Amino acid sequence: xxxxxxxxxxxxxxxxxxxxxxxxxxxxxxxxxxxxxxxxxxxxxxxxxxxxxxxxxxxxxxxxxxxxxxxxxxxxxxxxxxxxxxxxxxxxxxxxxxxxxxxxxxxxxxxxxxxxxxxxxxxxxxxxxxxxxxxxxxxxxxxxxxxxxxxxxxxxxxxxxxxxxxxxxxxxxxxxxxxxxxxxxxxxxx
Numbered sequence: 001x002x003x004x005x006x007x008x009x010x011x012x013x014x015x016x017x018x019x020x021x022x023x024x025x026x027x028x029x030x031x032x033x034x035x036x037x038x039x040x041x042x043x044x045x046x047x048x049x050x051x052x053x054x055x056x057x058x059x060x061x062x063x064x065x066x067x068x069x070x071x072x073x074x075x076x077x078x079x080x081x082x083x084x085x086x087x088x089x090x091x092x093x094x095x096x097x098x099x100x101x102x103x104x105x106x107x108x109x110x111x112x113x114x115x116x117x118x119x120x121x122x123x124x125x126x127x128x129x130x131x132x133x134x135x136x137x138x139x140x141x142x143x144x145x146x147x148x149x150x151x152x153x154x155x156x157x158x159x160x161x162x163x164x165x166x167x168x169x170x171x172x173x174x175x176x177x178x179x180x181x182x183x184x185x186x187x188x189x190x
Contacts, residue, residue, distance in 0.1 A: 002079075007042075011035055014080040018102050034083030034103075037069035044073035075109075078125070085131075092120035094138070099125045104149070106132035112154070113137075124159070 002010070015035050016022045028035060040063035047056035056073035064070040068087035071077070075091045078099035083089055085105035091097070094117075095109040107129045111119035121135040124142055129135070130149035141147065142159030152167040 007079075008039070010080060011038060011082075014082050018082045019084055032086075033067040034069060034086035034089075037063055037067040037071060037083060037086055037089070038077070038081060040067070041071040041073065041075075041077065044071075045075070045077075048073035075120070088132075094118045095120035096122040098123055098127070098143070101125070101127050101129070103129045104131040104133075108134045108136075110134065110136045111138075121153075 012025050012028050012035070015028045015032055016025065019028075019032075022028050022032075040059060044056045044059040044063065047053075047059065053073075060071060060073050069083060069089045071089070071091040072093040072095070074093040075095040075097070077091075077097045078101070080100045081097055081103070082101075083103045083105075088106040089103060090108045090110065092109055092111050094111065097103075097109075101123055109121045109123070113119040118138045120138065122138075122140045123129070123135075124140065124145075126144045127141050128146045129141075130147055130151065132149055133147045133151045133153070135141065135147065135153045137154050139154065139156050141153070141157040142161065144160045145157045146162040147153055147157065148162065148164035151163050151165055153163055154167065157163055
């Protein structure tokens with residue numbers, strides 16, 4: 001098991017390696033909200049796994065207030081994960097994020113089901129998620145894949161693939177469709 005100091009050092013070095021604007025370790029520690037969000041997530045995740053769900057959610061709520069990054073404490077995140085800029089990032093409860101993932105601001109890993117089941121994306125190792133990319137549902141983004149800025153992804157992405165462009169299409173809702181049906185089709189982050 002990696003010690004706490006080793007993990008914190010690894011996180012700082014990851015930020016320095018993945019952000020050419022980083023000028024030094026102290027600057028990263030003091031001014032990188034994505035890094036702060038990851039550290040607070042780890043604490044909240046530990047509480048969540050210990051059955052302390054309400055304190056975990058309260059801590060994740062405070063993390064969102066201070067960093068602009070919302071990570072559900074039930075999500076699973078690997079090592080050397082870096083969120084560049086961070087503002088507007090949302091990671092849902094059943095999301096799984098592998099090692100060495102780079103995520104830019106505004107990314108959403110959202111769900112499309114109201115049931116208690118796996119409903120958020122799985123992001124494998126070495127993936128890059130561009131600014132404002134939206135990934136919805138229990139999909140898998142394969143190892144080494146790239147998702148471009150603003151892309152909307154609701155199907156599995158093969159390893160090494162690059163995904164770009166919006167996917168939204170017009171549809172006509174049924175006249176008797178309930179609010180729940182339209183909410184589910186739009187996708188939710190929780």
